[in-house]
Amino acid sequence: MSERQIQIEVLRYNPETDIEPTIQAYTVSCLNEWVVLDALNYIKDNLDATLSYRWSCHMAVCGSCGMMINGEPKLACKAFIHEYSDRIRVEPLVHFPIKRDLITDIEDFIAKFASVKPYLIPKEKRPISDGEYQQKPEDLLKFKQYTLCINCMLCYSACPKYGLVPEFIGPAAISIAHRYNQDSRDGGRHHRQEIIASSEGVWECSFVGACSEVCPKHVDPAGALQQVKLASTIDWYREHLMPWVKK
Amino acid sequence: MDIIQTDIAIIGAGGAGLRAAITLAEANQKLRIALISKVYPMRSHTCAAEGGAAGVSKSDDSLDCHFEDTVGGGDWLCDQDAVEYFIKEAPRELIQLEHWGCPWSREQDGSVAVRPFGGMKIKRTWFAADKSGFHILHTLFQTSLKYPSIQRFDEYYALDLIEDDGRCYGLTALEICSGQIKHFEAGAVIIAAGGAGRMFQFTTNGAIKTGDGMSLAYRAGVPLKDMEFIQYHPTGLPNTGILLTEGCRGEGGILINKDGRRYLQDYGMGPETPVGKPALKTMELGPRDRLSQAFWHEQQKGNTLSTQWGDCVLLDMRHLGEKKINERLPFVRDLSISYLGMDPVKDLIPIRPVVHYCMGGIHTDINAATPLLGLFAAGECACVSINGANRLGSNSLTELLVFGRRAAMSAIACIQSIPRLGNKAALTAKAEDSQSRILALVHKSRGSETISGIRKEMMQTLEEGAGIYRTGESLSKTCEKIAELRHRYTSIALNDKTKVFNTELLQALELSSMLNCAEAVAVCGRDRKESRGAHQRLDFTARDDTNFLKHTLAYYHPKDPPRIEYLDVVITKSRPGVRDYSGVRK
Numbered sequence: 001m002s003e004r005q006i007q008i009e010v011l012r013y014n015p016e017t018d019i020e021p022t023i024q025a026y027t028v029s030c031l032n033e034w035v036v037l038d039a040l041n042y043i044k045d046n047l048d049a050t051l052s053y054r055w056s057c058h059m060a061v062c063g064s065c066g067m068m069i070n071g072e073p074k075l076a077c078k079a080f081i082h083e084y085s086d087r088i089r090v091e092p093l094v095h096f097p098i099k100r101d102l103i104t105d106i107e108d109f110i111a112k113f114a115s116v117k118p119y120l121i122p123k124e125k126r127p128i129s130d131g132e133y134q135q136k137p138e139d140l141l142k143f144k145q146y147t148l149c150i151n152c153m154l155c156y157s158a159c160p161k162y163g164l165v166p167e168f169i170g171p172a173a174i175s176i177a178h179r180y181n182q183d184s185r186d187g188g189r190h191h192r193q194e195i196i197a198s199s200e201g202v203w204e205c206s207f208v209g210a211c212s213e214v215c216p217k218h219v220d221p222a223g224a225l226q227q228v229k230l231a232s233t234i235d236w237y238r239e240h241l242m243p244w245v246k247k
Numbered sequence: 248m249d250i251i252q253t254d255i256a257i258i259g260a261g262g263a264g265l266r267a268a269i270t271l272a273e274a275n276q277k278l279r280i281a282l283i284s285k286v287y288p289m290r291s292h293t294c295a296a297e298g299g300a301a302g303v304s305k306s307d308d309s310l311d312c313h314f315e316d317t318v319g320g321g322d323w324l325c326d327q328d329a330v331e332y333f334i335k336e337a338p339r340e341l342i343q344l345e346h347w348g349c350p351w352s353r354e355q356d357g358s359v360a361v362r363p364f365g366g367m368k369i370k371r372t373w374f375a376a377d378k379s380g381f382h383i384l385h386t387l388f389q390t391s392l393k394y395p396s397i398q399r400f401d402e403y404y405a406l407d408l409i410e411d412d413g414r415c416y417g418l419t420a421l422e423i424c425s426g427q428i429k430h431f432e433a434g435a436v437i438i439a440a441g442g443a444g445r446m447f448q449f450t451t452n453g454a455i456k457t458g459d460g461m462s463l464a465y466r467a468g469v470p471l472k473d474m475e476f477i478q479y480h481p482t483g484l485p486n487t488g489i490l491l492t493e494g495c496r497g498e499g500g501i502l503i504n505k506d507g508r509r510y511l512q513d514y515g516m517g518p519e520t521p522v523g524k525p526a527l528k529t530m531e532l533g534p535r536d537r538l539s540q541a542f543w544h545e546q547q548k549g550n551t552l553s554t555q556w557g558d559c560v561l562l563d564m565r566h567l568g569e570k571k572i573n574e575r576l577p578f579v580r581d582l583s584i585s586y587l588g589m590d591p592v593k594d595l596i597p598i599r600p601v602v603h604y605c606m607g608g609i610h611t612d613i614n615a616a617t618p619l620l621g622l623f624a625a626g627e628c629a630c631v632s633i634n635g636a637n638r639l640g641s642n643s644l645t646e647l648l649v650f651g652r653r654a655a656m657s658a659i660a661c662i663q664s665i666p667r668l669g670n671k672a673a674l675t676a677k678a679e680d681s682q683s684r685i686l687a688l689v690h691k692s693r694g695s696e697t698i699s700g701i702r703k704e705m706m707q708t709l710e711e712g713a714g715i716y717r718t719g720e721s722l723s724k725t726c727e728k729i730a731e732l733r734h735r736y737t738s739i740a741l742n743d744k745t746k747v748f749n750t751e752l753l754q755a756l757e758l759s760s761m762l763n764c765a766e767a768v769a770v771c772g773r774d775r776k777e778s779r780g781a782h783q784r785l786d787f788t789a790r791d792d793t794n795f796l797k798h799t800l801a802y803y804h805p806k807d808p809p810r811i812e813y814l815d816v817v818i819t820k821s822r823p824g825v826r827d828y829s830g831v832r833k
Binding site (some may be wrong): 013016017033044045046048049050051052053054055057058059060061062063064065067078095099101102103106108114116117119122126128129132133134135136137139141143144148151176180183185186190226 | 304335381392453699750754
């Protein structure tokens with residue numbers, strides 16, 4: 001297996017000892033099949049035990065290890081060393097406050113995610129004894145893609161609007177709302193609408209589309225945003241121009 | 248020290264912990280619920296489960312059939328009363344998840360689809376493509392957001408249970424972002440903190456699976472049960488240990504050796520079934536223990552393929568076609584392409600067995616109650632003994648749900664019936680001891696050992712001594728080595744003395760948890776002088792029901808190896824018999 005000496009430049013910041021972040025470089029002999037996370041683990045185990053970052057599954061499903069790699073939001077466990085040159089810059093996800101080293105404060109995201117009521121609000125209640133709701137494969141397909149979000153927040157780092165307007169509830173939160181809105185079992189759209197159709201909701205989005213480009217799971221939050229905008233526009237017309245039509 | 252008062256504290260916010268929290272919130276909205284986890288809930292390792300969750304739901308199936316598959320699959324080490332309860336509750340839990348929005352894959356008519364799984368005589372595995380655990384976890388997490396009474400303590404690491412006079416009254420936990428230690432006062436505690444697969448080098452388990460919950464209970468005097476039973480999943484990617492679900496074989500994938508032979512037929516799982524037409528409970532749909540053991544024999548015979556990542560056999564899914572793979576196994580395809588550079592649509596995928604699951608864990612009864620009053624456990628960290636000596640694929644996701652809920656109901660009954668009259672001074676003193684222990688570890692100035700060094704040696708000795716096949720000699724060596732490592736652990740010192748996100752401190756604590764669990768694995772294995780399920784001894788090759796139709800209980804000792812006791816297996820209706828996975832039975 002081929003190896004390469006790579007300079008891994010990592011943003012370091014410890015609020016107890018540092019006034020501001022600095023960059024620390026480590027030289028790591030990396031196997032070509034490694035991901036950037038492997039290099040960080042090597043550093044942690046062999047070079048510098050004080051380096052802090054989040055990680056767990058190493059298979060791009062737990063969403064822990066989002067970071068900026070050469071300026072792009074990536075999962076460190078899916079950023080392959082062979083795709084990079086001999087210098088790799090690793091920094092915490094932008095648009096989030098840094099807690100320490102590569103670890104960011106994600107409470108803002110968690111609160112926004114929860115605010116859109118990301119759970120099934122059943123159209124009609126069904127007792128367990130009646131078994132499952134019927135849902136045809138084609139009905140499942142209408143929202144399946146939006147269930148795949150791993151909450152890694154790469155889309156928030158990629159979103160220029162979230163950087164400028166921190167109140168924007170952002171791509172992943174809107175996608176998850178859209179996911180439930182599109183679910184044939186759900187009847188809660190109007191409960192979510194007041195949040196996602198608000199000024200901090202979809203209308204902040206200027207459709208740059210960067211969220212969908214960086215999504216490691218191909219969720220296409222930009223597509224969800226556009227569909228929500230369209231649906232909200234139709235709502236508005238119905239309400240204002242055709243008030244006799246029931247919602 | 249800050250005190251956080253709560254009625255019921257849950258440690259771990261994966262499938263079992265979230266299911267428990269929702270049960271509590273639904274039962275009584277006035278209950279104060281603390282959901283404590285070292286990671287945000289959606290990072291929990293439930294997310295990595297792929298294949299699906301078993302439950303009887305179709306007209307061709309029956310509770311008896313699921314029972315027989317599970318008990319036989321577990322080589323009769325299952326407690327049959329617990330299995331009966333589990334199987335009866337399973338369908339209800341799967342439907343409940345469906346009502347909460349879980350995107351289960353569907354049949355054309357709109358009903359939930361089922362797929363075949365290893366060791367199961369009938370198709371009964373509910374699945375959401377090949378991301379079933381991920382969808383279960385996210386459905387539960389998102390549903391939990393409905394309930395304001397579930398107070399989450401994300402990124403809190405549980406340090407010690409606080410007990411007095413044989414009853415658990417809460418715990419201490421480290422707030423990772425501040426380094427502060429908090430004392431959670433609780434009427435009952437539920438541990439749902441996952442398994443300990445990271446004891447091994449080559450594992451499907453994420454970094455967080457370090458046996459913290461098991462060690463927490465063990466150190467408080469609760470025995471760990473049946474720890475010698477470690478499941479190797481037969482199909483892991485050889486370079487990373489990434490799991491390729493059993494669903495690959497359920498959908499019709501086959502295993503071949505370097506000569507292209509479907510070697511499973513040579514290990515009591517034949518005759519060969521037609522390619523692309525898998526028959527239930529035979530060949531590639533045999534149980535995981537048998538398949539992993541067959542790999543070992545092939546390796547001994549020189550029939551495996553030697554690759555840069557070690558010896559492998561090949562998983563052939565090409566005949567399934569691109570459409571079916573994309574629909575049923577999209578994650579498998581993505582993982583194979585991304586991490587191995589091979590596409591199952593056109594390539595044979597090299598795979599080898601990889602440590603996947605701990606059948607053993609915190610000893611609980613059928614109510615998810617541990618012997619320590621006020622302490623309950625559910626999920627992989629627990630051993631309620633439905634899995635016996637070998638878990639069948641797709642029983643564990645259902646187990647999280649059934650026993651997560653059961654633990655919550657038991658905890659409610661406990662706080663209602665058993666008074667909470669702990670000696671306040673004694674409890675406070677214990678919480679302070681816990682804090683002192685951590686401060687001493689952080690501030691210790693000089694150390695001769697490193698965390699990564701000891702961890703590496705632990706992994707190595709487990710691999711050598713407690714792998715797919717074991718001997719008394721190999722296990723004894725491993726016992727000695729782990730005893731030595733536990734001693735050497737006391738000589739580590741941290742480089743990082745700071746408070747905020749001190750992940751080196753977390754690694755030190757996790758290593759200690761793993762060493763405790765690892766010692767239980769080796770000692771229990773050394774003393775079980777028979778072969779059963781996932782515990783295979785080259786020096787005692789037969790199952791011995793006369794002496795070992797028993798659970799092993801390991802009791803912690805702060806310095807010495809654990810004390811071992813045995814407990815009878817509960818048998819209600821199935822006497823131990825022959826595990827027959829040949830296609831000629833009936």
